[in-house]
Amino acid sequence: MSDRKGSTESxxxxxRxxxxxxxxxxxxxxxKRNNLIAAATQNALPLKNPDASAVAALLASGKLSKTLVSLTTPLASKSVTDASSSLKRTDLEHEQTTAPRLDSLKFSDSSRTCVPDVMNVAVKEENYVSSNEPPLKAPKVDPGADSADLEILLxxxxAKERELKRVNEEIHTLLSTPTVMEKILNKKFQSRGGSQVQLFCIHGTRVECQQGTGNKECKKLHFRKIIQSHTDESLGDCSFLNTCFHVDTCKYVHYEIDPADLTTAEAREAAGAYNRGQLRPDSLDRGKSDLALEKAVSATTSVPLYPPQWIKCDIRQFDMTILGKFAVIMADPPWDIHMELPYGTMSDDEMRKMDIPCLQDDGYIFLWVTGRAMELGRECLKLWGYERVDEVIWVKTNQLQRLIRTGRTGHWLNHGKEHCLVGVKGSPRCMNRGLDCDVVVSEVRETSRKPDEIYGLIERLSPGTRKLELFGRPHNLQANWITLGNQLDGTYLVDPEVVERYRRRYPTGIDNKDDAS
Known part of the structure; x- marks a missing residue:
């Protein structure tokens, strides 16, 4: 009995x-709460929107333990004081109420001894403290902030998107990285000794360059105005510049390359040709064939390479079966575009009936078209057995390196570009894809003359192969090409097989007196 009594007392x-x-x-x-309230009433930091009850609630909850806040208005200060007094009274009542009494303790039925439910008393104390604390005032919600947070969240x-992006970047890197073969091809067709061109100054003349750059030294090429006795500078620049047909009488301003920028004889010769509307001097044109042939011979190919060959003929009547097969064909037909042109044209039916299919089994064709002939050209490609797979755009510029704005072609708008349709037949072999882009930016020259850059593009596409050009002129002659046209100077053939077939088919030569193409 004494042991049970001792256990109860313990x-x-x-x-207790x-x-x-x-x-x-x-x-x-x-x-701690009283100290915070006292410090808050003495703090000098004002609030933009004082709210005594909210401040007191925050202080009482201990959320402003390190932030001292003072209200700037007497009324607000009084409200805080009243709120503090109310908190003190609440704590006093809470202290009196929460004190556990022995007579109210619960006893265990099993032992029939006075054993207080200590856990229950502790839980009631905590719950009472929480329930008697003044409720926190809900902070005002800024709709703009919520929208911004929602936008950030959305x-x-x-993680799935990040992984997908990483995979796509790896695939893009893998596909864009050039292969060993592509690197070899790019190096093979790079210009030896680097670029051999000299840039034009964007300001045009030297005077404009000095005005635009503040007399800074400029090593680029400049233009100089050609002022003659009949020139009227108030009229501005000539629309055709160095391709003008009436330079000797034209009243508009023309230009030439400033001789002060030319330091070598080669540069002066090239500038003279440029001022005449040519992109290369005549001496380079004369040696161009030998240089091109020498460069082509070094290519790895089993096809014999020959210097330029040509045949003066009427293509509409010429038997093209004697020429053999070609890897690439380029044609610049005299389309009937319903405009006055300085050369004869061919009707649509004559174009459709051309015996192009006999010239190729597998290869490419480059067909220049313009105006209404763009749709007719697509029709002809289909009739000849080709599938149009691409299109090269020639963007025309003038002598001052500006876009052509006033041309000699176009019914509704002045044409500043020309199109070259690219068709494929069969399954061409040994073709280098992806080396060049489909845009050529080059200056205009004589009527209907196409940019020389097209030959480099074709040679890089199909190096060291037989090529044929239809409707060519003397300036179109290229090494390893056979050129046909009615404006050529006679006939010159080197390939023994072609010579033999030509003599067998035309033993007395071709009569070109009635050529009208």
Whole structure:
């Protein structure tokens, strides 16, 4: 019996000790709250929107433990003081109410001894403290901030999207990295000794360059105005510049390359040709064939390479079967575009009936078209057995390196470009794809003369192969090409097989007196 009594007394003592501990913690919390309220009433930091009850609630909850806030208006200060007094009264009542009494302790039915429910008392203390604390005032919600947060949340990249982006970047890197073969091809067709061109100054003349750059030294090429006795500078620049047909009488301003920028004889010769509307001097044109042939011979190919060959003929009547097969054909037909032209034209039916299919089994064709002939050209490609796979655009520029704005062609708009349809037949072999782009920017020259860059493009596409040009003129002659046209100077053939077939078919030569193409 004495043991049971001693056990009961020890339990009561433990309950009292725990109750005292709870009271001490509550007293410490009240002291801390009072200190915060006292400090808040003395702080000099104003609030934009003072709210005494909200401040007191924040202070009481301990959320402003390190932020001292003071209200600037007497009314607000009084409200804080009242709120603080109310908190003190609440704590006092809470202290009186929460003190556990022995007569209210619960006893265990099993032992029939006075054993207090210590856990229940502790839980009631905590719940009472929480329920008697003044409720926090809900902060005002800014709709704009919520919208911004929602936008950030929606625009956030998910893990799946990041992984997909990483995979796509790896695939793009893999596909864009040139292969060893592509690197070899690019190096093979690079200009030896680097670029051999000299840039034009964007300001045009030297005077305009000095005005635009503040007299800074400029090593680029400049233009100089050609002012003659009949020139009227107030009229501005001539629309055709160095391709003008009436330079000797034209009243508009023309230009030439400033001789002060030419330091070598080669540069002066090239500039003279340029001023005459040519892109290369005549001496280079004369040696062009030998240089091109020498460069082509070094290519790895089993096809014999020959210097330029040509046949003066009427293509409408010429038997093209004697020429053999070609890897590439280029044609610049005299389309009937319903305009007055300085050369004869061919009707649509004559174009459709041309015996182009006999010239190729597998290869490419480059067909220049313009105006209404663009649709007719596509029709002809289909009739000849080709599939149009691409299109080269020639953007025309003038002597001053500006886009052509006033041309001699076009019914509704002045044409500043020309199109070259690219067709494929069969399954061409040994073709280098992806080396060039489909845009050529080059200056205009004589009527209907196409840019020389097209020959380099074709040679890089199909190096060291037999090529044929239809409707060519003397300036079109190229090494390893056979050129047909009615404006050529006689006939010159080197390929033994072609010579033999030509003599067998035309033993007395071709009569070109009635040529009208």
């Amino acid at each position: 339990d009561i003592a433990a309950a 000790a725990q109750t005292e501990s709870i009271r001490e913690r509550l007293a410490a919390r009240r002291q 625009s956030a990249v998910t």
